[in-house]
Amino acid sequence: MAKEKVVLAYSGGLDTSVILKWLLEQGYEVFAYMADIGQDEDFQAAEQKALKIGASKVFIEDMKKEFVTDYIFPVFKSNTVYEGRYLLGTAIARPIIARKQIEIAKQVGAQYVSHGATGKGNDQVRFELSYYALNPGIKVIAPWKNPDFLNAFQGRSDLLAYAEKHGIPTKQTAAKPYSEDDNLLHISHEAGILEDPGAVCDESIYCRTVSPEKAPDTPTRITIEFKNGIPVKVKNLEDGTEKTDALDLFLYLNQLGSDNGIGRLDMVENRFVGIKSRGVYETPGGTILHEAHKDIEGIAMDREVMRLRDMLAPRLGELVYYGFWFSPEMEFLMAAIDKSQELIDGEVTLKLFKGVAYPISRTSPSSLYNQNLSSMDITGGYNQEDAEGFIRVNAIRLMAHRDITGRN
Numbered sequence: 001m002a003k004e005k006v007v008l009a010y011s012g013g014l015d016t017s018v019i020l021k022w023l024l025e026q027g028y029e030v031f032a033y034m035a036d037i038g039q040d041e042d043f044q045a046a047e048q049k050a051l052k053i054g055a056s057k058v059f060i061e062d063m064k065k066e067f068v069t070d071y072i073f074p075v076f077k078s079n080t081v082y083e084g085r086y087l088l089g090t091a092i093a094r095p096i097i098a099r100k101q102i103e104i105a106k107q108v109g110a111q112y113v114s115h116g117a118t119g120k121g122n123d124q125v126r127f128e129l130s131y132y133a134l135n136p137g138i139k140v141i142a143p144w145k146n147p148d149f150l151n152a153f154q155g156r157s158d159l160l161a162y163a164e165k166h167g168i169p170t171k172q173t174a175a176k177p178y179s180e181d182d183n184l185l186h187i188s189h190e191a192g193i194l195e196d197p198g199a200v201c202d203e204s205i206y207c208r209t210v211s212p213e214k215a216p217d218t219p220t221r222i223t224i225e226f227k228n229g230i231p232v233k234v235k236n237l238e239d240g241t242e243k244t245d246a247l248d249l250f251l252y253l254n255q256l257g258s259d260n261g262i263g264r265l266d267m268v269e270n271r272f273v274g275i276k277s278r279g280v281y282e283t284p285g286g287t288i289l290h291e292a293h294k295d296i297e298g299i300a301m302d303r304e305v306m307r308l309r310d311m312l313a314p315r316l317g318e319l320v321y322y323g324f325w326f327s328p329e330m331e332f333l334m335a336a337i338d339k340s341q342e343l344i345d346g347e348v349t350l351k352l353f354k355g356v357a358y359p360i361s362r363t364s365p366s367s368l369y370n371q372n373l374s375s376m377d378i379t380g381g382y383n384q385e386d387a388e389g390f391i392r393v394n395a396i397r398l399m400a401h402r403d404i405t406g407r408n
């Protein structure tokens with residue numbers, strides 16, 4: 001009798017390597033799948049590792065450019081952040097991984113897909129909601145919610161012991177059991193001493209950004225050009241380097257941000273499942289892009305459109321964070337964002353210096369800024385006497401409230 005097939009989202013790390021071996025022990029034929037979305041990974045070594053453990057085949061899919069153009073840029077043109085701070089580096093990556101996993105399952109005739117996300121975190125929700133949205137008939141094996149698996153592995157120490165027993169190499173140790181998620185947009189650090197929110201994150205944990213204190217003592221000036229809210233060119237004003245290809249452009253922003261100590265974040269956030277968690281994030285290029293995009297909107301976006309967009313952005317951030325990428329409400333919001341970005345064109349100049357990206361100038365062919373109207377030195381184009389009536393009309397409500405409350 002043929003074995004049932006499962007496609008495992010495989011990272012090459014501790015959790016999914018153990019899960020691969022465990023699935024084989026449960027009698028499944030396992031196909032390992034790796035999405036190359038820019039993580040620092042030796043894919044050839046990971047492939048050999050999975051095959052040695054027992055995978056029938058390893059799929060390695062290069063999706064870096066698609067990740068930038070179809071996932072990072074669309075979210076960043078909405079100025080969306082989660083809980084006012086997090087640039088959604090992990091959350092944005094999950095739908096592209098899940099979509100390709102479902103495609104591979106169809107290709108190999110697998111009835112099941114599997115992942116290594118825990119039952120306490122967000123990724124289980126993100127992956128599984130995406131699976132079911134893309135293929136309602138798919139079956140999901142989530143080991144971290146399986147009683148037998150949970151009995152065998154009560155924590156990372158058990159995983160490490162199992163890996164050692166079965167000859168599965170891992171870069172994690174009991175002394176440094178940090179969990180990391182790495183892609184083009186960011187790297188996150190969790191677990192270990194970081195589970196204590198009062199513990200200071202040691203400098204040795206950071207790996208994508210130089211310490212702001214050790215960043216260069218002279219600033220780097222760059223320009224980012226936007227077309228309909230999407231970055232189309234980056235130029236380094238110090239050495240003349242230019243990047244126009246979407247992937248090259250974003251990789252270059254990452255390099256500039258890394259060199260200048262930009263994009264670090266240490267925060268406690270609210271997971272969708274109701275648990276608070278601490279994450280330490282490094283998002284160098286994304287932080288620069290976020291600051292530049294906000295700035296170009298200041299000159300090129302209508303005030304009331306911006307107000308409405310700002311009302312929608314927090315909800316969009318929740319949808320991405322919670323895992324509802326392939327939902328009708330996500331389609332609706334992204335259509336509204338796309339409309340808001342029409343004619344968000346122009347160029348922002350930024351100064352990158354010791355952990356901060358400072359916008360210092362901006363120009364736009366669709367600018368709504370009128371220097372004559374704004375100037376304190378030029379009279380004309382605006383009758384200042386009109387302001388008196390404007391103020392009186394807006395004061396009617398305030399005066400009525402004063403009369404009712406009788407406050408002095």
